[in-house]
Amino acid sequence: MPMHSQCSVANSADKKENSNIEAADSIEMENHGNNHSMSQKSQLAEQLLSEPQDLHALGVKFERKYENSGDIQDLKAALLYFQTAVDLTYEEDPTRALHLHNLAASYAIRYQKLGDLQDLESAVQYFQAAVDIIAEDYPARAQYLQNLAASYSDRYQRLGDLQDLELVLKHRLAAIDLIAEDYPDRAQHLQYLAASYSDRYQRLGDLKDLEAALQHGLVAVNLTPEDDPAMVQYLQILAASHANRYQRVGGLQDLEAALQNFEAAVNLIPEDHSERARYLQNLAALYTVRYQRLGDWQDLEVALQHRLAAVNLIAEDHPDRAQYLHDLVFSYNDRYQRLGDLKDLEAALQYFHTAVNLIPEDHSERAHYLQNLAALYTDRYEKLGDLPDLEVALQHRLASVDLITEDHPQYLQNLGASYIGRYRRLGDLKDLEATLQCFEAAVNLTSDDHPAKAKHLQNLAASYADRYERLGDLQDLDVALKYNLAAVDLIAEDDPNRAQYLQNFAASYADRYQRLGDLKDLETALKHDQAALDLTAEHHPDRARRLQSLGISYADRYRRLGDLKDLEAALQYKLAAVDLTVEDHPDRPRRQHSLATSYADRYQRLGDLKDLETALKYDHAAVDLTPKDHPNMAQHLQNLAASYAIRYQRLGDLKDNEAALKYHQAAMSLTPEGHPIRARSLQNLAVLYSHRHRRLGDLQDLEMALQYRLAAVDLTVEDHSDRAQSLYNLSDSYTDRYQRLGDLKDLEAALQYGVAAVNMTAEDNPNRSRYLQQLATSYTDRYRRLGNSKDLEPQIRCGNYGTRTGNNISTQLKTSIDELPAAQARAFKHLSNELYTRDSEPSMNLVNQRNDLLKDIRKQPGFEFFLLPKPYKILCQAAQGGPIVILNSHKEGCDGIIILNPTSQPVHVPFPNVTLDLLSSQRNALKNLHGDGIRVLAVLESNMIFNGRLWWLPTGEFTGLPLHACLPENQSDQFIHSYIATLGSLLEANKKPSSILPQLGVFGVTQTDCEGANSLDGVEQEIKNILSVAEQNNINCLKGEQATVDAVKMQLQACSWIHLACHGKQDLTEPTKSYLMLYGGNLELATIL
Structure with missing residues (x-):
């Protein structure tokens, strides 16, 4: 994951101010006693000098000597003399302000050298005392105010107290008011003021402060000649403000202006200048920003080289060395994110540990450093899958949150990211709840106009999507969509991050499509995925991710609609994504697996074995590239197993089924007990054991399949989207065991779980038809076993609904509602149109409104089964115009059910001569049906039906056969033969008056x-x-x-x-x-x- 680091350029002009402060009105004296020890100098001073002015002069001399020698003892001597001079100066002495000011300056210099906070406090104290007693019209008052502001600025940088920053601005504004327009140093004062406005913008995010910083910085540059030594610093401050405005507003012209000004500053500064390292550092930051915007690889390399050069220039004991190392780490991390080279990540970790060790425990930046160190451990965890790395990352982020005195949205955001990472590895629901708590707090603490608000909303949406995946609560998915939409709405059309938000928005629609099956959700996902790709430059590091997401959406649409063009598009985009991903990139295995699934899809469509072999190749590659203990290893093993299972179904080689079992079992061993994907893993294992049972007949395999499916149902919460499928699969296993052992308890269990699967599946869900067909088969089995004609009625009900096609389901809304009360009819039409026909994005509230209205409608007499499967007592009314023959095909045998008239019980007619294999050939099927057709006529004749209309309702393999041809030639013409798709369609036709x-x-x-x-x-x-x-x-x-x-x-x-x-x-x-x-x-x- 990218490190948490602001990409703004540091304003460090204030750090230089105190070191440049000179003792005003200094007294020139000869250097007496230059070769004596410090104690000797002190004794000599006491003997020869007793006036404060003389002591002050000695302080000035030793301070200058320190500037030349760098010997800390000289600075201590200066402080001694300055302090003594202050102590000996009367309160009303006109020189006291000067003495206080220069004493403060020496403390400020020593703070810059040693970083001792007590020195900074002394500097603030004495600068403030000097300003308090100096006359309003004193010529140097502006300089005194600037120096006091500089010390407050240093303390703000150290402790982060906003009150100090407000005092900085107050004193600098006061200093500017004292400076004449043509004053030679006016540009310098304007530059200081610009830096302070920039600092307050960084803290509070008020765009007015940033505009003020730009205004004053630009004036300072325009007032300064090009050969002025201060020009370098002014260009740097102006560049920093342009960089900050770019970060806030996103205008590329600000980024280019920042780079232009910083390049000019670096070109003006000598190679051996003490500030060159800092300028190189800031220039590198801007190249990093442009790399992140445009994805130009060259910008990343230039940034890394500048930061390496800066680190080499900075002294080992420099107080800013930790920051330089931090930023170098940032560049190594960027290159790792681009290329996936583990050496870059290891280098980043090495430099960062050094940086953290240089930071004092009470340093204001320590929490920030711990955050970024945690980010690196997270990256290594995602690369290698080593759980201790994830735990270390979590501990560092907890420690950083404990260090801050007030809630920090970004730190809470990062802490949530660690919790969600551990949840996805171990499946502990407590980690997911902790994630949501952190992310919600981050969102609530962030104002709507803050640039990070959209990112926080996006992460919160992703966590709700995770909880939806785990618990199946559709409300969580709706909340995820809401937050993703809010995030997209906050992102400007030209924002460089808009593509990422659109991609995540698409993912939420894809999730809802998977749950509800609404094709509009899938189309919306495709639209947003395509828009995200269109916004991504050819060489952008995220392009592969965008291609992958779009490819997945096309694959989903192919599976829904079966259009081969969609499958080819999916392959095209997924191949491009893999080609753009370097061999050792952490995302390559996942993309190879996704590509493998599309090759497997094409194999299943076209039957070309080369596609299946290619799928196996990519699945193996994904497994080979994934460390054994990586959290994605279980998923990749499952995918490899799936490809072997498909080849087994094609070639029948039992070795492939064994390989599939081996890899699925390996995946299961890597999946913790409570992990959300464990239920699906159990289902996959059950399928393979079922295959082997059908091949070898080993009852133990059937028992294993049943046990795995029972365990999968137990792991799937009541309202999860996968539960209906799990129940259906369990019903299927009980059916298999019933057919093997004949135990009626197994058939009853099959019916129980089959009914449960149907009851929790929405009427417009495409899987409902399949579940009902299976349930109809179970009722038929029980009828054959017990001979109870009551089992034929639910069989007809389920079979009638189960044979409905997707078009029948989608046209439910066209059902006549003329008999409804007018208000309900209007409300139903409106809600249905909102959900199914408009191009808007329906919410769960709209779904709930329609469901509540349906409940009210079904409470009225005559509408109890409105848009629901009708019971037999209603369906049998379809036979008022003639008998109906329902033909059923099953692997256990084929049969017919005859509804003679609206008042009769259904009659079962077995077809012992017909099998599924025979039905695959029309000629053979009709030949064998000839005798069974006579059975149908015999039932009709025994009920005194010799002619009239005969309705045929073929299902399954019977569909499409000219069934009337199976009757004896001399009897076929006795009836008018008609065909229907469902009993319901005939009922509706019978209800229509002739006038319409x-x-x-x-x-x-x-x-x-x-x-x-x-x-x-x-x-x-x-x-x-x-x-x-x-x-x-x-x-x-x-x-x-x-x-x-x-x-x-x-x-x-x-x-x-x-x-x-x-x-x-x-x-x-x-x-x-x-x-x-x-x-x-x-x-x-x-x-x-």
């Missing part, structure tokens, strides 16, 4: 020849025969080139009877994608419906 039906008319379509298909002979005569019995004044027929998709669609709206004589293609996986082959295009069933 289209005008009676007959419409025919003939398309005898289609590219790639055999010619249809006899269709012309067929259509003539049909049309000949219709009324001549309302007949229409489209032939050949006339039968376009648009022409047929127009006729569908105008006629009540349609006869289609053309080729078609059936899609058993997605029935609504079945289509008729017309001239110039295909007409899908979904369009017809």
Whole structure:
């Protein structure tokens, strides 16, 4: 993770002020006793000098000597003489202010040398005393005020007391008011004032302070000749203010201005200048900022070289050496983040430990250093997966929070990041709750106009998403979306970080899509992912991450809609992401795994074994690049196991199933008991044991599968999005054991868990159909076992709902609600339109409103099952126009259920001659169905039904067969044969009054020849025969080139009877994608419906 460090350039002009303070009105004297010891000098002074002025003069001389020699003893002597002079000067003496001022200056100099806080306190005390007694019109008063301000500034830098900073500004503003416009040093005073405004901006974030800093800094530069020695410092301060405004507002012109001014300053400063190191340091900071904005690799290298040069120039005992080392660490960390080279991370850790050791325990920056040291340990944890690194990071961040005297939003943010890291490793829910507490506090402590507010909101959103993943509470997901939206709203269109916020926003929509299956959420995720990529430069270090996220969204849409173009796009973006990721980058294994899943998807679509082999290659590479104890190792092992499982299903090589079991078990051993992914790991193991049981017949494998699925259900909380699937899988295992052992308790358990899976699945969830089909099969099994006809009724109910296609489900909202009270009808239409048809972003509040309205509607007589599966007593009313034959196909056998009339009990008809294998061939299926068709007729005849309309409702493998052809030729014509998709659709059709039906008319379509298909002979005569019995004044027929998709669609709206004589293609996986082959295009069933 990136280190927490402000990228602003330090304003250190104040650090130089005290060292340049001169004793005003100094007295020149010869250096008597130059070769004597200090004690001898003191004795000589006492003998020869008794006047304060003379003692003061000696202080001035020793101070100057210190400036030349650097000997601390000379500075001590100066302090002794200055202090004695002050002690001997009367309160009303006009020279007392001068004596106090120079005593303060010497204390300030010694503070700069030794860093002793007591010296700084003495400097403040004596400077303040001098200012208090000096006359308002004294010529040097402005300088006295500046020096007092400088000491307050030093104390503010040391202790962080805001009151000191306010005093700095107060005294510097007072000094400026005393300076004439043409005063030679006015530029210097303006520069000091600019630095103080900049400091207050850094503390409080008020943009007005930053604008004031820029205004005064620019005037100072304009007043100063280019060859003036002070020009270097003024350029530096001006550059710093431009850098700060860039950081706040994001205008690239400020960044370029900052770089331009700093480059000019560095070019003016001599190689051996004592301040060169600091200027190199600040110039490096600006190159770092530009690298982070534009991603230019060269900027990162230049920043690193400048910081190395600065560290080499700074003395070992320099008080700022720790800061220089800190910033060098920052550059090494940036390069590590870009290239993933562990050597850079180790170098960063080495330098940072040195820096922390140089910081006193009570230093105001120690907490900040501990924060950044924790960031480095976090990076190494993410690279190597060593849990002690994560624990060390957490301890450093806790220590840093304890060191600060008031709440610091960024420190709380970082502490939360450590807690969430440990939660994701160990799965302890307490860590997740601690994360939320820290992140929420950080958000609440940050004003809306603060530049870090959006980042805090984004991290809080991510934590709510984690809790949603763990507990399955949809409210958490809605909160995550809310905070991500708030973060995006705070980010300006041209903000360099906007891409990251859009990517995270997309992730929340993707999560909600996974839960609710609403395609609009997935489309929104794709839109934001694409926008994030569009905002990311070609060479930006985050481009690979953006490509990966967009590729995942395309893969999700492919799995939903099956459009091969989406899968190709997913592969394209994921390949590009892997290609941009260096071999040892910590994210490379995860991206390789994601790429492997898309190759596996393409294999399953096209069947090319090369794709599956490629998937295995990338999965193996991901595992090989991941340290054994890395937190992602379990996930990568699971993915590798999944690829082996797919190859087993293709080739049937038991070694592949064994390999899949081995890797899944290894993944399980790395997953802590309470970890959120453990339930899915158990499910995956259960699937593999089920495969081996079906292959080898070992009952122990079936028992293992059952036990793993039971454990998975126990680990999945009641309202988690995965619980329904877990219950369905458990029901399936009990069904398998029932079929193996015949124990009725297993069948009852299968029904129990199957009902539970259905009950917790929303009516518009695409998985509900599959769950109901399985439940229908279980009811059929119990009927076969016990012969209780009551089991046929729930079988019909579940089977009818389960056979509905995705289009049937999505068109629920088009159900007639004319019989509802007008107010409820309007409210239902409005809420449904808001949820399903608009392009807005629906909230959980909207979902809850609609659910509450549905509950109220279902309380009314006649609407108890509004938009719900109807019970048999209602469904059987569909048979009022003739018997209905429901055909079911199962791996255990095939059968039929006949609803004779609206008042009869359903009749079961076994089809012993038909199997699933036979149904795969229409010719063989019809041949074997011939005898079973006679069974259907026998049931009808025994109930005195010899002719009329016969409705066929085929399900599963029966779908698409011309079932009437299975009847004996001499009996088939006794009935008018019609086909329906569900009982519900026939019920709805029967309810429609004739007044709303289209005008009676007959419409025919003939398309005898289609590219790639055999010619249809006899269709012309067929259509003539049909049309000949219709009324001549309302007949229409489209032939050949006339039968376009648009022409047929127009006729569908105008006629009540349609006869289609053309080729078609059936899609058993997605029935609504079945289509008729017309001239110039295909007409899908979904369009017809």
